[in-house]
Each structure stands twice: as C-alpha cells, then as structure tokens.
Amino acid sequence: MTEVKNIKWNFSSYTDAKGRTYIISYYNQWDSEKKQSRVAKRVHVGRLNSDTGEVTCGKSYLDAHPDLIGKNLFYEDNKLVEHTEEEVEQIKAEVNKDLSFRCDSVSFGLTYGCWELAKSSGMQKALTQVFGNELGNELLRLGIYELCSHGEAMQNYEDWLAMNYLPNAEPLSSQKISYLLSQVQQEQIDEYFVLRYNRIIANHNVLKEKAKEQGIELPPMMMAIDSTSISTYSETIDNAAFGHAKQDDFLKQINLTLCVDYATGDTCYAYESEGSINDMSLFPDLLLRMQNCGIKLDEVLITTDRGYSSVLNVQKQLNCDLKFLTGVKLSEDTTKKYIDKYRSSLSNPAFLNGELGVYARTTPIVEKWTSTCNGITTDTNVYLHLYRVGELGERQNRAFMADVQRLLKLKVANKTCDPILWRKYSKCLTLDDQSKKWSINASIVEKACKYNGYFAIRTNTVEDPFDSMVIYRERNIVETCFRQFKVLDDGERLRATASSYKGKLFIHLLAQNLRMMMTVAASKHKADGKVLPGDSITKAMLQLQKLQASKPAGRGVWIVKEIPKKTRDLFDLFKIAYPKKQVKN
Numbered sequence: 107m108t109e110v111k112n113i114k115w116n117f118s119s120y121t122d123a124k125g126r127t128y129i130i131s132y133y134n135q136w137d138s139e140k141k142q143s144r145v146a147k148r149v150h151v152g153r154l155n156s157d158t159g160e161v162t163c164g165k166s167y168l169d170a171h172p173d174l175i176g177k178n179l180f181y182e183d184n185k186l187v188e189h190t191e192e193e194v195e196q197i198k199a200e201v202n203k204d205l206s207f208r209c210d211s212v213s214f215g216l217t218y219g220c221w222e223l224a225k226s227s228g229m230q231k232a233l234t235q236v237f238g239n240e241l242g243n244e245l246l247r248l249g250i251y252e253l254c255s256h257g258e259a260m261q262n263y264e265d266w267l268a269m270n271y272l273p274n275a276e277p278l279s280s281q282k283i284s285y286l287l288s289q290v291q292q293e294q295i296d297e298y299f300v301l302r303y304n305r306i307i308a309n310h311n312v313l314k315e316k317a318k319e320q321g322i323e324l325p326p327m328m329m330a331i332d333s334t335s336i337s338t339y340s341e342t343i344d345n346a347a348f349g350h351a352k353q354d355d356f357l358k359q360i361n362l363t364l365c366v367d368y369a370t371g372d373t374c375y376a377y378e379s380e381g382s383i384n385d386m387s388l389f390p391d392l393l394l395r396m397q398n399c400g401i402k403l404d405e406v407l408i409t410t411d412r413g414y415s416s417v418l419n420v421q422k423q424l425n426c427d428l429k430f431l432t433g434v435k436l437s438e439d440t441t442k443k444y445i446d447k448y449r450s451s452l453s454n455p456a457f458l459n460g461e462l463g464v465y466a467r468t469t470p471i472v473e474k475w476t477s478t479c480n481g482i483t484t485d486t487n488v489y490l491h492l493y494r495v496g497e498l499g500e501r502q503n504r505a506f507m508a509d510v511q512r513l514l515k516l517k518v519a520n521k522t523c524d525p526i527l528w529r530k531y532s533k534c535l536t537l538d539d540q541s542k543k544w545s546i547n548a549s550i551v552e553k554a555c556k557y558n559g560y561f562a563i564r565t566n567t568v569e570d571p572f573d574s575m576v577i578y579r580e581r582n583i584v585e586t587c588f589r590q591f592k593v594l595d596d597g598e599r600l601r602a603t604a605s606s607y608k609g610k611l612f613i614h615l616l617a618q619n620l621r622m623m624m625t626v627a628a629s630k631h632k633a634d635g636k637v638l639p640g641d642s643i644t645k646a647m648l649q650l651q652k653l654q655a656s657k658p659a660g661r662g663v664w665i666v667k668e669i670p671k672k673t674r675d676l677f678d679l680f681k682i683a684y685p686k687k688q689v690k691n
Contacts, residue, residue, distance in 0.1 A: 127154040215653030232301040249616030287609025328368040330581035335359040342604035347382040371626040385413035424477035434562040452494040466571035491571035499559020
C-alpha cells in the first residue's frame with residue numbers, strides 16, 4: 107500500500123453481524139466509463155474499541171507500517187490519531203465516568219452552541235485563566251444553564267443536566283453550587299472583565315489598521331454606560347439599601363452598572379454598588395475603579411445618559427483626558443438659556459433632519475473648559491448640542507396633562523387624592539376663593555411644559571449635532587443588555603446571600619453576554635437575508651434545542667442526530683461550527 111505515491115488514503119469503519127467494529131483504509135479512483143469515483147483498493151487496519159475509540163492494528167497492517175508499532179492509535183473524525191500515555195489514561199477515565207444520571211437522549215443543539223460560542227469568543231479562555239480550569243468551566247456551565255433554562259432555580263440544575271448536553275458536566279447539588287459561587291471574588295471578576303476589555307480593544311485596533319490601509323478613518327471604540335437596580339430579599343448583603351426603585355419599593359436593592367461595547371454588545375466591565383447611590387454620584391468611583399484595574403479608556407468614546415450629567419462629572423472626564431458624549435439635564439440654567447435663545451431655530455425646518463425626525467443646533471459659542479491632566483493645565487473645547495423632537499414633546503404634554511386632569515377630577519369630586527400625585531401636580535391647580543371651585547392654572551402648566559420635547563448633548567469629541575444624536579440613540583444597546591439580564595434571564599430579583607451573591611450576579615452576566623452575542627450576530631446579518639425565525643432570539647433558541655443526541659449502550663460517546671436545515675442556518679448565523687457526528691461525553 108505504501109508504494110503508491112500521491113494517493114489519499116481514507117479511513118472508515120464497519121460493524122459485522124456479531125457487533126464487532128473494524129477500521130479499514132481505502133482510496134478512490136475515477137471511473138471514466140461510469141463517470142463516478144469508485145473504491146480502488148481497501149485494506150484492513152484493525153479492530154476498534156467502541157467505548158474508547160482505540161484501534162488495535164492487525165499484523166499485516168503493522169508489517170506495512172512499522173512506524174506505527176507501539177503507538178497508541180485512536181479513530182477520531184475518520185482519521186488515525188496518536189495519543190500519549192497520559193491522554194490515553196484520561197480518555198479511559200472519561201469512558202469510565204458514571205453517566206447514569208443522564209437520559210439516553212438529550213437536548214444538544216442549544217447547549218452545544220452556547221459552549222462553542224463561549225470558546226470562539228474567548229469567554230471560556232478568560233474564565234479558566236482567572237478562576238482555573240475546574241471553577242472557570244463550572245461557572246460557564248452554570249451561566250449556560252441560566253440562559254437555556256430561562257432562569258430556573260439552582261436546585262433544579264441536576265434535573266436539567268440529565269436532559270441537556272454539557273461537556274464534562276456532573277450533577278451539582280444546590281449546596282455545592284452555593285459553595286462554588288461563594289468562591290467568586292470581586293478581584294477575580296475585575297480581572298475577567300479586564301481580559302474581555304483588552305480582547306475588544308485588540309479586535310478594534312485590527313479593524314482600525316485594515317480601515318487605515320483602505321484610506322478610511324474608523325471612529326473610536328464606543329462604550330455605553332448605564333445602571334439599573336436589582337431588588338433583593340437578603341438582609342446580609344452590605345450593599346443592599348433602599349433607593350429610588352421603579353417597582354418593589356418595599357425591598358432593598360443593589361445597583362448594577364454595565365459598560366457595553368457598541369460594536370459587539372459585549373460587557374466590557376460590570377460594577378456593583380450600594381442601592382441608595384444615584385448614577386451621578388457613583389460615576390467618578392466607576393471611572394477610578396476601571397482605571398485601577400488596568401482598563402485604559404483613553405481611546406474610547408464614553409456615552410452616558412442624563413442621569414450621569416453634572417459639571418463635576420464632565421470635569422472628571424476632562425481631567426482624565428477621556429472622550430465623552432453625555433446627555434444633559436435641562437435643570438442646568440445654561441442649557442435652558444440657550445434653548446430659549448434658539449427656540450425659533452429648533453422649530454425651523456432648515457435645522458431639521460428628516461431621517462432622524464430631530465431639530466438640532468449647536469450653540470455658536472463653544473464651551474471652554476479647563477482640564478488638568480498629568481499636572482498640565484489646558485483649555486478644552488466642549489460642544490453643547492441642542493435638540494427638539496416634536497412628537498416627544500406632544501407625548502410628554504399629553505402625559506403631563508392626563509395626570510393634572512386626573513388630580514383635578516378628584517378635587518372637584520372632593521375625593522381623597524394620592525399623596526404622590528398631589529405633591530407632584532398641586533401647583534398646577536388653583537382654588538377660587540369665592541366659588542370654591544378648582545381649575546387648572548394655565549400659566550403654571552405652560553411653564554411646567556416649556557421644555558418638553560427639548561434636550562441637549564455635551565461632548566468633547568463629536569462636532570456634528572446629528573452625528574452625536576445617532577451615537578446617543580445607539581447607546582440603547584445597554585438597555586437591551588439590561589432587558590435580557592432582568593427579564594429574559596430572570597435577573598430582576600437577586601435570590602442569594604452575602605457569601606454567594608457576587609457569584610450569582612456573575613453567572614447572570616455570563617448568560618446575558620451569550621444571549622447578547624447571538625443578538626448582535628443576528629442583527630449584523632439581516633442585510634444578507636439571514637434573519638431569526640420570527641425575528642426572535644427566544645424562538646431561535648427553542649429551535650436549537652430540538653437537535654438531539656443519543657448515547658448508545660456501552661459506548662462513551664454521544665451520537666448527534668441528523669441536523670435539519672433550519673438548525674444549520676442558525677449555526678451559520680451565530681458562526682458556530684457544525685457538531686461532529688460523534689461527541690465524547
């Protein structure tokens with residue numbers, strides 16, 4: 107066989123009537139008469155151990171291939187692969203694992219896809235680098251469980267695992283899971299996000315160099331920052347405190363701040379803080395913590411909403427030599443003064459962007475700010491962009507008047523009023539001293555609604571007001587992250603004690619990151635016609651779950667069922683390699 111030159115020898119297996127499996131080697135030649143490729147020669151290689159995949163070569167094959175004598179050969183992916191003694195021991199140990207807790211047929215497609223996505227995105231590598239192989243991989247498995255089970259309780263992990271594929275996974279009791287989560291420390295979480303951030307920066311720099319070669323100037327990496335509150339029943343978490351809660355105001359809460367990359371949707375950094383602290387106050391601490399962790403922000407455009415707006419925070423970013431774009435509170439006297447001055451321009455169609463549906467004007471006088479960076483004081487130009495959205499103003503007016511008129515009806519009917527409603531809108535009503543009738547105070551209402559539909563953006567980087575508006579609107583990617591974290595992955599309430607809550611938050615973040623990767627991948631391929639079924643990530647996940655794998659008796663492998671076209675399309679969409687026909691463990 108070896109005397110034939112430039113021939114590609116293939117390997118295959120067959121099972122005889124007694125259930126014994128053998129490996130053969132063969133090569134094909136083209137049959138010009140029948141116009142097809144046919145087997146030209148077939149050689150017996152040896153017998154296959156179906157449990158381990160080890161091949162015991164026959165004497166005639168070894169005589170023809172003396173270089174294979176004494177080697178540990180295994181049949182993998184239709185090839186003969188050599189393994190070391192250590193690898194052989196590991197393979198045998200895997201085969202001897204007790205997998206009786208698992209069903210003979212398991213859901214495969216979704217969990218396999220999540221695991222491969224974590225590998226290809228560098229998530230698994232970062233986890234094992236920071237937490238070690240054992241804990242890092244267990245945290246990833248728990249994150250996939252959170253995502254694929256839609257937030258089931260940790261005590262159900264064992265039962266879920268019996269019906270779903272995860273590589274090298276073993277059933278864990280709720281006590282064991284609590285112990286693993288308690289091993290997660292803030293320093294490790296910071297280290298993990300530094301690795302993720304550095305990967306994002308490195309990928310952005312590669313794209314930047316490619317764009318430069320084509321004569322294109324790529325904008326800086328953009329990072330959206332926002333916070334949300336997470337309610338908790340725990341009385342042992344130090345950071346749990348009563349704060350401004352939109353719901354569950356009877357519960358304490360913690361704040362979670364996410365820093366999200368615009369391009370990938372990946373979380374660059376996550377910061378957990380006390381629930382009573384508002385966004386504006388925690389922002390300087392957030393920047394300081396990121397810089398202390400080794401995260402370099404000098405080449406990043408930081409975008410924040412009006413909740414972070416303050417003169418001190420603008421000054422802090424200037425002193426740190428950072429690029430920023432932030433919404434501005436209309437409570438600033440300077441901003442209201444400019445809106446009053448250019449109100450006519452903000453109703454002039456010449457200042458309207460029809461595509462965005464926004465009137466915009468930049469103040470002619472560029473703001474001059476003084477910054478001190480590395481001991482050097484410099485003057486910095488900061489742009490203040492003014493905007494008006496007519497539809498937004500109308501919606502705000504209608505909502506405002508609906509509440510005012512509801513309060514008026516209660517007063518006219520001499521009914522008890524909601525204290526919050528009265529405190530907020532009582533100034534808009536007036537009581538006639540003679541008739542004792544309540545009515546709306548038109549001048550107060552006009553003053554209260556004067557700036558509805560108006561807002562402003564302050565930036566030291568983006569000169570054009572409409573470009574700034576596009577960037578500001580796209581920061582809703584962080585809102586998408588929060589929706590996935592709180593609603594879709596059941597992270598709205600924190601059910602954990604002080605010892606394990608950081609770990610619980612962390613695996614929720616891992617689940618949210620995986621879902622966000624799928625969301626961004628799908629959105630980038632809409633132009634190619636590769637859209638999600640029903641335009642829904644949840645529906646896509648359910649379709650992936652349909653792909654099954656079964657475990658033959660006496661074999662240490664899973665046999666993946668035939669992959670339907672819809673499932674292959676989803677693997678392509680999320681850039682996940684198709685699974686092999688046989689998967690170990």
